[in-house]
Amino acid sequence: DAGVIQSPRHEVTEMGQEVTLRCKPISGHDYLFWYRQTMMRGLELLIYFNNNVPIDDSGMPEDRFSAKMPNASFSTLKIQPSEPRDSAVYFCASRYGDSNTEAFFGQGTRLTVV
Amino acid sequence: AQTVTQSQPEMSVQEAETVTLSCTYDTSESDYYLFWYKQPPSRQMILVIRQEAYKQQNATENRFSVNFQKAAKSFSLKISDSQLGDAAMYFCASNSGGSNYKLTFGKGTLLTVNP
Numbered sequence: 001d002a003g004v005i006q007s008p009r010h011e012v013t014e015m016g017q018e019v020t021l022r023c024k025p026i027s028g029h030d031y032l033f034w035y036r037q038t039m040m041r042g043l044e045l046l047i048y049f050n051n052n053v054p055i056d057d058s059g060m061p062e063d064r065f066s067a068k069m070p071n072a073s074f075s076t077l078k079i080q081p082s083e084p085r086d087s088a089v090y091f092c093a094s095r096y097g098d099s100n101t102e103a104f105f106g107q108g109t110r111l112t113v114v
Numbered sequence: 115a116q117t118v119t120q121s122q123p124e125m126s127v128q129e130a131e132t133v134t135l136s137c138t139y140d141t142s143e144s145d146y147y148l149f150w151y152k153q154p155p156s157r158q159m160i161l162v163i164r165q166e167a168y169k170q171q172n173a174t175e176n177r178f179s180v181n182f183q184k185a186a187k188s189f190s191l192k193i194s195d196s197q198l199g200d201a202a203m204y205f206c207a208s209n210s211g212g213s214n215y216k217l218t219f220g221k222g223t224l225l226t227v228n229p
Contacts, residue, residue: 033217035219041221042205042219042220042221042222043205043219043221043222045216045217045218045219048216056216089157091159093159093217095217100147100164100166100209102149102161102164103161103209103217105158105159107156107157107158108157
């Protein structure tokens with residue numbers, strides 16, 4: 001398996017534009033996590049899914065952020081409209097089953113909003 | 115709610131020496147798991163070691179070992195015979211069992227290895 005695949009690796013956009021980040025989890029994994037990493041806040045969990053169903057979105061900063069998982073092999077994180085303070089590295093991770101198993105991370109998307 | 119605290123924003127160690135990174139956590143769950151992840155400059159998150167809370171024996175993976183003190187809710191990482199390739203950001207994480215499978219991270223410790 002190629003691991004967790006995120007696209008794009010880098011994204012530069014202007015304030016007010018819509019941004020969509022994409023994630024393909026490892027095949028067979030039933031948990032998918034979206035994290036945001038900044039210097040100030042570290043790694044924050046935004047939302048996670050189990051079997052394509054959102055379980056906890058309490059980490060989503062505001063209504064401008066939304067996430068979907070239409071099927072087991074694809075998830076998106078959308079920011080509309082984007083703001084400069086959204087600039088961060090966004091990670092997607094997936095895991096199979098039990099909570100003691102390893103979560104595998106993608107390479108992250110570095111988002112810059114100017 | 116889970117919280118994970120890493121009190122050392124930065125640490126440094128001489129090559130071949132030993133260093134210990136600190137982590138404390140708080141959880142209301144009785145069944146949980148603890149992890150250390152490494153993030154080198156490539157940005158990739160790599161699992162270093164994991165510990166099940168119900169196991170009293172400290173986990174060990176080659177040069178990496180943990181000191182798990184359940185009563186104190188402490189989970190420190192010891193790196194022996196430090197190598198230049200160990201230089202990275204290290205994150206402590208906790209993952210509760212039960213109905214809550216969140217993986218919560220600390221803010222990280224940046225480790226520098228001096229030749």
